[in-house]
Amino acid sequence: MEKRLVIADFEYSIDRHGNRYGWGIARYTTPETLYGPLRTERTPAESFERICEHLRRLFPDAAEDSLLKTIVDFRAV
Incomplete structure (x- = not known):
């Protein structure tokens, strides 16, 4: 718990x-x-994709690998 x-x-x-x-x-x-x-009806993969979509909207000029690296580095903390 x-x-x-x-x-x-x-x-x-x-x-x-x-x-x-x-x-x-x-x-x-x-x-x-x-x-x-x-809300717990989303899977972790669905939540991860929502975070990616949100960051893509915030930073449309950012490279995809940079956004993913930011999220993955954050998840490791």
Whole structure:
């Protein structure tokens, strides 16, 4: 069983003039709370193809092997 968390927001301290200062504090939540129910009807291969299509739309001039290398390198992390 897994538990996944994502950063929902950053909160900052406020000075007496109403200005934010200092380092933000990350507030975490579950992906389901932030984005809604997770859809699991897709296979991993279908999800991978959707990511490829999305990147092709964002970067139409990029070489196909560059896009695939970016995705594969990301999956290895």
